[in-house]
Amino acid sequence: MKPGPFAYHSPTSVEQTVATLGELGHDGKVLAGGQSLIPILSMRLAKPAHLVDINRVVGLDQIEVTEQHIRVGATVRHSALERDGAAYAAIPLLRQALECVAHPAIRNRGTTVGSIAHADAAGEMPAVAALTEAVMEVVGPRGRREVAAGDFFEGALETVLDAEELLEAVRFGRFPEGTRTAFIESARRQGDYALAGVAVALTVIDGVLDRVRASYVSVTDVPGVLELTEALRGQEPAGADWSAVDDLVQAHIAPEADIHATADYRRMLAGELTRRALTEAAR
Amino acid sequence: MTALPGTEQLHDVTLTVNGVQRQITVPARRLLSDALRHDLQLTGTHVGCEHGVCGSCTVLVDGQPMRSCLMFAVSAQGHAITTVEGCGDSPERMGPVQRAFIECHGLQCGFCTPGFITTITAYLAENPAPTEEQAREAISGNLCRCTGYQNIVKAVMRAAELAAEAPTAASEVSA
Numbered sequence: 001m002k003p004g005p006f007a008y009h010s011p012t013s014v015e016q017t018v019a020t021l022g023e024l025g026h027d028g029k030v031l032a033g034g035q036s037l038i039p040i041l042s043m044r045l046a047k048p049a050h051l052v053d054i055n056r057v058v059g060l061d062q063i064e065v066t067e068q069h070i071r072v073g074a075t076v077r078h079s080a081l082e083r084d085g086a087a088y089a090a091i092p093l094l095r096q097a098l099e100c101v102a103h104p105a106i107r108n109r110g111t112t113v114g115s116i117a118h119a120d121a122a123g124e125m126p127a128v129a130a131l132t133e134a135v136m137e138v139v140g141p142r143g144r145r146e147v148a149a150g151d152f153f154e155g156a157l158e159t160v161l162d163a164e165e166l167l168e169a170v171r172f173g174r175f176p177e178g179t180r181t182a183f184i185e186s187a188r189r190q191g192d193y194a195l196a197g198v199a200v201a202l203t204v205i206d207g208v209l210d211r212v213r214a215s216y217v218s219v220t221d222v223p224g225v226l227e228l229t230e231a232l233r234g235q236e237p238a239g240a241d242w243s244a245v246d247d248l249v250q251a252h253i254a255p256e257a258d259i260h261a262t263a264d265y266r267r268m269l270a271g272e273l274t275r276r277a278l279t280e281a282a283r
Numbered sequence: 284m285t286a287l288p289g290t291e292q293l294h295d296v297t298l299t300v301n302g303v304q305r306q307i308t309v310p311a312r313r314l315l316s317d318a319l320r321h322d323l324q325l326t327g328t329h330v331g332c333e334h335g336v337c338g339s340c341t342v343l344v345d346g347q348p349m350r351s352c353l354m355f356a357v358s359a360q361g362h363a364i365t366t367v368e369g370c371g372d373s374p375e376r377m378g379p380v381q382r383a384f385i386e387c388h389g390l391q392c393g394f395c396t397p398g399f400i401t402t403i404t405a406y407l408a409e410n411p412a413p414t415e416e417q418a419r420e421a422i423s424g425n426l427c428r429c430t431g432y433q434n435i436v437k438a439v440m441r442a443a444e445l446a447a448e449a450p451t452a453a454s455e456v457s458a
Binding site: 001002003004005006007008010031034035038039041042043051053055079102103104105106108109189190191 | 291292294310311312314317333334335338341344347348349350352353354355357358402406420421423424
């Protein structure tokens with residue numbers, strides 16, 4: 001269970017990184033935290049000829065909080081974002097979700113942007129990227145482009161990123177004033193991949209629900225946003241009938257069965273977790 | 284960097300291990316766990332699952348616990364690594380976490396223990412007085428198949444007491 005041989009590149013600037021990725025094309029793979037990639041290499045599920053380690057690229061480890069968004073660079077560790085007080089104040093959902101990402105030892109090395117580029121449907125941060133309507137800052141040999149979260153994820157472990165492109169940063173959008181969020185997932189053991197998980201954001205204006213949305217972990221192919229507003233708009237959060245969203249949730253998700261849980265169980269779980277998350281966010 | 288015909292390219296890596304600067308020459312695919320065990324003969328770091336699940340290979344990288352099986356040695360260039368040997372390398376010089384494990388019978392076969400010692404050492408440096416529930420959460424990323432965890436949780440609580448009695452011992456370890 002050792003990785004196969006590969007050539008190692010350790011650029012120190014974004015320009016060098018992009019030039020290297022451009023030369024390598026499909027033979028190259030970006031190494032950030034490696035907490036998903038290295039197990040895949042060790043199990044020989046992938047055998048890239050070249051790894052481009054971006055950990056020494058200057059300037060990618062920055063967290064920037066503005067009025068509109070939180071910009072997270074490609075080498076920011078989950079734990080750094082989780083502990084960042086300004087980021088928590090701006091988008092509490094980030095910490096709410098990051099606390100559920102694996103274990104502290106993994107979060108100390110794994111990167112938030114890397115987990116989004118990896119695009120595992122069982123990953124927490126792709127769901128958060130969807131719900132915050134994040135913008136992906138992509139750089140490649142032909143220059144920079146920005147991709148909305150809604151257009152970024154294509155399938156299981158698939159995104160619109162080209163082989164020679166780097167996801168340089170992700171800008172998580174801040175919610176409107178009056179928005180409350182919650183993140184809940186259920187795993188067989190703390191830190192395991194979730195059987196199902198949900199992030200919710202509800203916006204209250206003049207004491208009633210104005211907008212309610214959710215995104216899911218482990219029960220959809222691609223992280224996306226489920227609009228729940230129609231079922232709940234105008235209700236007071238304290239007395240809202242959350243079961244009104246049940247049918248919308250069940251129509252949105254498409255869980256699969258594996259050795260840990262049946263598809264039906266995951267359906268039940270996703271419905272229950274949604275009601276609980278809405279209840280928690282409404283408090 | 285050297286490249287010989289028909290062989291893998293080798294990389295010179297300089298890293299600090301338990302306070303001592305070391306230099307190794309390794310292929311890029313050498314996992315940090317293997318570099319510690321094979322190239323530096325520090326066999327205290329144990330390799331269990333080798334894909335980040337079991338926690339046995341946990342070491343401290345610049346004071347933060349990380350899985351050494353999920354890091355390449357080349358990526359450790361310039362970083363400070365603390366292994367279980369750095370938490371106390373002889374019966375006379377044991378750290379508070381090691382002493383607590385002995386007092387509380389926190390190990391049986393001992394295979395997982397190095398990962399627990401490093402994880403708990405780093406945890407207590409940041410959280411010197413955990414509750415039992417927090418202690419349980421702190422070790423949730425490390426698997427033990429012998430003890431049932433009860434005595435490991437006790438050892439975390441006891442280690443916190445021991446570290447509080449002799450705070451210098453804990454700070455030496457994290458250096």
